[in-house]
Amino acid sequence: MTLVLLPDTITLDPRLPDGVRTAQYDVHQPIPEQWRDAEVLVAWGNPTDRLAEAARNLHGLRWVQSLAAGPDAVLAAGFDPQVQVTSGRGLHDGPVAEHTLALVLALARRLPDAVRAGQRRQWSTDLGGLQPIPGSDGAGFTSLCGARVLIWGFGSIAARLAPALTLLGAQVAGIASTAGERAGYPVVTAAEAMDLLPRTDVLIDILPATAATRRIIDDGVLRRLPAHAVFVNVGRGSTVDEGALVHALQDGRLAGAALDVTAVEPLPADSPLWDLPNLLLTPHAAGGRPVGADTLLSDNIAAFHRGEPLRNQVRR
Template identity: 45%
Template sequence: MKLLYPTSLILDPSKISSSFPTISLHPYDVQSPTIPQDHHNADILITWTNSPQNLSYAVTNLHQLKWIQSLAAGPNDVLSAGFDSSKIKITTGSGLHDRTVAEHTLGLLLVAARRFHEMRDLQNQGKWPGHLGGPQPDRPKGSFRTLRDAKVTIWGFGNIAKTLTPHLVGLGASVVGVARREGIRDGIQVYGEDKLKEVLQGTDALVMILPGDKTTRHVLNKETLSWLPNHAWVVNVGRGTSVDEDALYEALEEGSIGGAALDVFETEPLPEGNKLYGAKNLVLSPHAAGGRPQGSEELIIENLAKFVKGEELKNLI
């Protein structure tokens, strides 16, 4: 059995080979438009930051593939390349990015609440941001200035949300979730999407961690944005397609929301000259929340053991 692993991150193949001596491991360049012909008989493909050309080549030429293990949180790139999950097992790296994305999200929320972006803007202009220093009102109503007593709504309450929530609660925030199914998750009230309007109307900061598929496309749009208070901030670390960027830009320019911090966009990189670069109270982050899968070898080994035994794989789509 042959396994191809990417050179786009540091993996220790000895950890894998010591557990599965009968599986031959071979590195490959994920940015190359081709894969060497002597690897066309691979059974397993591990992917991470593969170029679209590389994945398209794999679809066309790696006919013996039985399983693709993506180290990304979702399968979008693999499916977009043309792989058919009804014919090939496809598993994701869900769980590998929980800590890094949660940390980045917390950072964006603190930037928004403490106005670090305004301080830096004025610093670059050679001006003293005096209105942001000195005595400040404590938890002013109708304003997002601190996480203490702020209502943070997390739309898309999966593993990343569960990792983020204790940090928010520790800083005094009141956290609720929104998901397809209502219930209590890790002690947090999660509302169904049928209650979205009611939840958003009382939200100080909306964190979006939604997957990218046709059901979530532009779910944050002109209508749903209008449900937010005019001081509320939007933080998106899920998928760029979940936000109608034109509607968001309009809301920012009109001041109908307090601001936004985006780590993901419909088109990446965001094209030079895009109007979002100049939007009021918008913090741009270049898809930097994840990008550091943690525990990759452990996930690969766990799924290899299941694959060899014919058991259902972890994170199978």
């Protein structure tokens, strides 16, 4: 009888083939002794120390299903290389796309400035009244209409986000490891993107945390953006050189930024990011809602039981 361990951080009810049973475990406690022969572990919201503990104690484990789009925490936990790892790719496309669009629009419409003015009970004529036409001299980035948006990490989330940006008038392109066309949008490599950055109004980061992406958004990248551009990160905080970003915002070399993720989470109280008036922060709120998790689990558990390839394989 195959045992699948389900986390208590989310209500799950996958379809199970004959010969498979489930048990719900507390992600904040050690896996009970009677369940340590489990072959499958589903991870969602597990603390890093408990994941590492599971890697040491679950000696019969054959597969870990992460419900996160980026399974970096599972990959870093120390599971045996023979243990398959699958991700929650696709489960977060809608929520993350919505949150990203909200952040971009908030920067375009200067909503953080409006909130601060409202807290001062100040009716700001700079924010309202007559405004420059989008795209005209001196307008900066104030609208998606005609804006040039570059998405670094053009995967399934970007494929969900891009049509919404297009509907509002943006010109969208992507950056990925290989060039071509994805979901109907042009995609270039990182090297080719260096020529696009000076003509970019919005740079969106949806990159996973890997050795290759660590601090890939560095001072060189930020300096190539025009001063009116904005930067949005809904990928991973490790992909950004935060010191370079702070300096770019402080020096006026970048008009604004919105971060849903930071290099250290929770963000320390003494971080200079808190004090930047042109930076909008949300507390890793873009995801957190794995839509369709039961369907993914049902499909993958059935495939695992039959000895067939799994969806969203990260490590075989």
